[in-house]
Each structure stands twice: as C-alpha cells, then as structure tokens.
Amino acid sequence: MSTVEKQPRPFVWTRKHLLSLESLSAEELEFLLDSAQSFREVSTRSIKKVPALRGRVVVNAFFEDSTRTRTSFTLAASRLSADIIDFSEKGSSVSKGETLIDTARNIEAMGVDVIVLRHRAAGAAEVLSRTVRSSVINAGDGAHEHPTQGLLDLFTIRERFGRIAGLKVAIVGDIINSRVARSNLWGLKKLGAEVILVGPPTLLPRSFEALGARCVHDFDSVVAEVDVINMLRVQFERIQSSQFPSVREFTRLFGLHSDRFSRCKPDVFVMHPGPMNRGIEIASNIADGPNSGILTQVTNGLAVRMAVLYLVTQAAT
Amino acid sequence: MRTVYDASDVSRTIESLVDRIAASFSRETPLNLIGIRTRGEILAERLARGLQSRGFSRIGRGVLDITLYRDDLSEIGPKPIVRPTEINIGIDALPLLLVDDVLFTGRSIRAALDALSDFGRPSAVRLAVLVDRGGRELPIHADFVGLTFQDIPREHRVNVHLTEIDGRDEILVEPRT
Secondary structure, X not given: OOOOOOOOOOOOOOOOOEOOOOOOOHHHHXXXXXXXXXXXXXXXXXXXXXOOOOOOEEEEEEOOOOOHHHHHHHHHHHHOOOEEEEEEOOOOHHHHOOOHHHHHHHHHHOOOOEEEEEEOOOOHHHHHHOOOOOEEEEXXXXXXXXXXXXXXXXXXXXXXXXXXXXXXXXXXOOOOOOXXXXXXXHHHHHOOOEEEEEOOOOOOXXXXXXXXXXXXXXXXXXXXXXXXXXXXXXXXXXXXXXHOOOHHHHHHHHOEOHHHHOOOOOOOEEEOOOOOOEXXXXXXXXXXXXOEOHHHHHHHHHHHHHHHHHHHHHHHO | OOOEEOHHHHHHHHHHHHHHHHHHOOOOOOEEEEEEOOHHHHHXXXXXXXXXXXXXXXXXXXXXXXXXHOOOOOOOOOOOOOOOOXXXXXXXXXXXEEEEEXXXXXXXHHHHHHHHHOOOOOOEEEEEEXXXXXXOOOOOOOOEEEEXXXXXXXXXXXXXXXXXHHOOOEEEEEEOO
C-alpha cells in the first residue's frame, strides 16, 4: 500500500506538440517522466487498455524505416484506445513526388488528432507543426532529435539509480550523425547529469562542447568513472567513408567489449537505443548481461510514448 | 447555509460511516476498500482502520486513479497529472466498497466503475462518500453518506481537507474562485 503523497504540484502541461527535448524545461521533463511512471502501471494489468484517447486518431507517418519506434507508438496508441493509421513512404504518393507538407495536409484532412512523424530532414516535425492543426510528435528528424528515445533513456536511468542529477553518463560512438545523442544530451544536462561524449574526432566535432558536454576521443580514459554508458549504433547508412576508417579499428577503440567492460564500475549501466550491431559497438555478452538495460529501455519506451500521446492530446483540447 | 465543518465534525461523520458500513457487511467475508485518488484514498484508509477496530480482519486495499477514464477532462480546468492505480488484490467475487470525498455529478463514480471493471468483477460494489452535495448528472447514488448538503449553488465548491495532505480536517463550502 502506498503512503499518501503530497498534493500534486500545480504544474500544468501545455504543449500540444513534442518536437525536441532542447525546447523543454527541467520541470516539463520531470512531469513527463512522472506521467510515464503512471502509464507503466497500465501495462501490468490483465486488461492493458484505458479509454483515455477513445475516438482519437493517431497516424504513424514514417518517411524512414523503423521497427521499434513505429511498433512502440502503435502499441502505445492502442493501449490508450486511439485508432491508428500507418502511413509509410513506400508505395505511397510520396514516391510520386508529393511534398511532406502536402502529404501531411491530406492526412490531416481525414480528421487526424496526432501525427507521429519520422523524417530524414532535421526540423521536419517543427515545420509540420506550424502547418497543421493536429498535434505533432517528432519520432526522429534527421540527425537533429529523437525526443521520445531521449525520454525513455532518461526514464530508464532514473528508474535504475533513483535520480539523474549528479550521474556521469557516457554516450559513445557516432555522435555527429546521432539524433539520440542530441536528445539525450539536452535531457541529461537539464536534469543535472554530466554528459561525456566519446568518439573519434571525425564523428565527434569539438562544437559539441558548446552544448555543455565533455568531449573525449579516448574511451579508455573515462570508462572507470562513468555510471552509465549509452552505446550508439554505428549508422553505416549515414556515415561517409572518410569519417570512418575501418570497422575493426572502430571496435577496438570505441566498442564495449569484455576487456574494456572489466575496467568499468561494477554497477555500470549499459544502454543501447537499438538496433544493435552485435560485435561492433557492443559485445553480445555485455548486451545480454546483468548490467544491460537494453530491453528495459524498450519496455519503458511504451510507457513514455503513452504519456506523450496522452499529454499532447489533452493540451490540444 | 452552513459553510464550515471542523475537525470534530469530520471525525464524527467518519465514525458514523464506519458504524453503518460495519453493520452492512459480514466480518467473515473479505471486504475490499478502494479509494479514489486523492482524498478518497485517505478516507478509505481511515474507514479501514475503523472497520479493523470493529473486528473486520480481512480488508483488502487499493487506490484508483480515474483520470484516464474521465469524460469531463475538458471541463475540469488544469489537467491533473495521471498517477498510478494500485490494485494489487483480487477483486473478483468479493464485495467492494468504493470511497470518495464528495459526490456531485456522479461522473467520477461512473469513471471509477469503468476502471474497476478492467480489474475484475466484484460480487457487489457499494459507494461511501463523506459528502453528498446533490447535482447528479447520472443515475448514481451512494450507499453510505456522511453529510448531505442541499441547495448548494452549482458554482460553489465543496472542499474536503484532510490532515494527511492538507494539514487539518475540515469541509468548506465556498464560491468557485
């Protein structure tokens, strides 16, 4: 039985779009994480569904491939009793040359409440939010941001350690091409963590220092001090060959393998946004081992996306 | 119209509720008390203590957050944060007493009944409230009522304050600010 909590703080969520974590305050981030905590309970029931978004329509508009994020949004919307339309670029009018805005306006004209957008262009969700009346949730825009991934990473870290402030979090690998790194960086900084970005100079320009991160090109120099290691996926589809000498060298210098892992704190928390390149950025025994939070991240992603869908919809009414 | 009820009024009212609830349920059968967040949760705890001191030893407890079941979110002003529902007991085939602070339109109770049906099928659901202020918009009534207020203007609020979160026990009838 819970003890009775103090009165809920008077904070009110007012955003009808979720476009980035950069634009959110620490208070908004905490409100989102607290809400996600409540939504996680729904998934533990025998009937895993609440009527909160009954009669609302959510469209998954994915202009880039995705399995995890799209599935997670679909399940989140269905647990809130919304109707879900899946829209993908392949076989659609987009391949006939229709612009993003025209496509979105047409989708909206069918009476859609929320558009979940994934697009290769940075800023696509922002542009869309200024054009349509629906709520817009950014599910990844180029190398800019992936706010729900950032939130689920924050949620998972907070759940593991009971706090975020004061933790040292290393984000490792292909930083320059990573929207996950940027969303994590903004969220972690706002909630008081120290962020250490780790990668080769070609994939980690010094400009990230201006965003408040420590930039390190020697992974071994920080492994012993960090509480969390978030291993990014090597995005072969985005990397230019000049940025990336060889897979073997990358793995040796920036992969998380047994030798390097043995020098980490015993309770270091290992994360990965998926999909993993096993044996390249992370060794299988570590990804599947007791320090790994990788599957917990996926579970928490559902609760976070339920909270986001619910809050943007409520703010729009 | 009386507008202030103090701690001794609240305590007498709860005692009287406990007496009537105790007379209506069997001590031999488990009884589940589910409070509606936030003040229904506290009232349920107090009722449970009272029932235990009257020989009810098999009391199950739970808390219901009805936010996700409401149909009046656009009318209740600032959106409350959704908080977890905690029903970690089996509620099937047992009597269940739902507890709330103020019964007004009946919409919260409708939402609570919907939520409960996602957790199981009690043999009977009864409702206990500290205050019935009238103004029902649905065919819902309470089985155990502490105080009945009549002719309260719709634009007035009935605010129940309880020591555990508000620092003191009192009931105030006030114009909506």
